[in-house]
Amino acid sequence: KAGVTQTPRYLIKTRGQQVTLSCSPISGHRSVSWYQQTPGQGLQFLFEYFSETQRNKGNFPGRFSGRQFSNSRSEMNVSTLELGDSALYLCASSLGTLINSPLHFGNGTRLTVT
Amino acid sequence: GQQLNQSPQSMFIQEGEDVSMNCTSSSIFNTWLWYKQDPGEGPVLLIALYKAGELTSNGRLTAQFGITRKDSFLNISASIPSDVGIYFCAGQRTGNQFYFGTGTSLTVIP
Numbered sequence: 001k002a003g004v005t006q007t008p009r010y011l012i013k014t015r016g017q018q019v020t021l022s023c024s025p026i027s028g029h030r031s032v033s034w035y036q037q038t039p040g041q042g043l044q045f046l047f048e049y050f051s052e053t054q055r056n057k058g059n060f061p062g063r064f065s066g067r068q069f070s071n072s073r074s075e076m077n078v079s080t081l082e083l084g085d086s087a088l089y090l091c092a093s094s095l096g097t098l099i100n101s102p103l104h105f106g107n108g109t110r111l112t113v114t
Numbered sequence: 115g116q117q118l119n120q121s122p123q124s125m126f127i128q129e130g131e132d133v134s135m136n137c138t139s140s141s142i143f144n145t146w147l148w149y150k151q152d153p154g155e156g157p158v159l160l161i162a163l164y165k166a167g168e169l170t171s172n173g174r175l176t177a178q179f180g181i182t183r184k185d186s187f188l189n190i191s192a193s194i195p196s197d198v199g200i201y202f203c204a205g206q207r208t209g210n211q212f213y214f215g216t217g218t219s220l221t222v223i224p
Contacts, residue, residue, distance in 0.1 A: 042216050056209065098208065102159055105156035105157045105158070
């Protein structure tokens with residue numbers, strides 16, 4: 001069974017640009033969550049999508065947005081990039097049920113903003 | 115977002131030694147998870163715990179779901195060099211929201 005796939009693995013952007021990251025969940029998983037990981041802040045929750053609807057949202061500005069498609073694949077977009085957005089962005093999928101449904105992570109997209 | 119209290123923050127041990135780390139929270143969780151992250155990779159699920167008091171093993175790894183539902187422990191026996199990495203705990207309450215510990219960095223000295 002294929003794991004969670006994130007593309008691209010690495011991105012370098014300049015301030016003010018926008019970026020789109022992609023995530024393909026494990027087959028059969030309907031929930032996709034996005035996390036930002038930085039050395040100082042650890043794993044910070046961005047948002048979760050389930051059946052094409054945003055179900056949960058973290059405390060990030062509106063520049064961070066996402067969507068989920070009917071095949072459960074998800075994209076995350078960051079507009080007007082800032083230097084502080086440099087981080088490892090992790091996608092995680094799960095069955096999405098309320099219990100017995102652990103997160104399975106992809107290898108992330110390393111975003112560097114210069 | 116909320117983070118769990120994970121300790122120790124880092125550990126330096128000799129190969130063959132046993133390792134213990136724990137995670138605590140002021141809130142009750144329904145599920146406890148333990149992950150390992152290698153440099154440049156995403157976290158990999160090691161053990162999932164679903165019931166208070168549950169003790170689960172995965173090879174040399176053993177984890178326990180605290181009976182108060184506010185803590186969890188991970189033990190690694192007879193450590194080897196490939197155990198090096200960062201270990202994270204995660205707790206799940208209601209809904210599909212997960213809260214993560216700040217991580218324990220493990221270094222194994224051959």
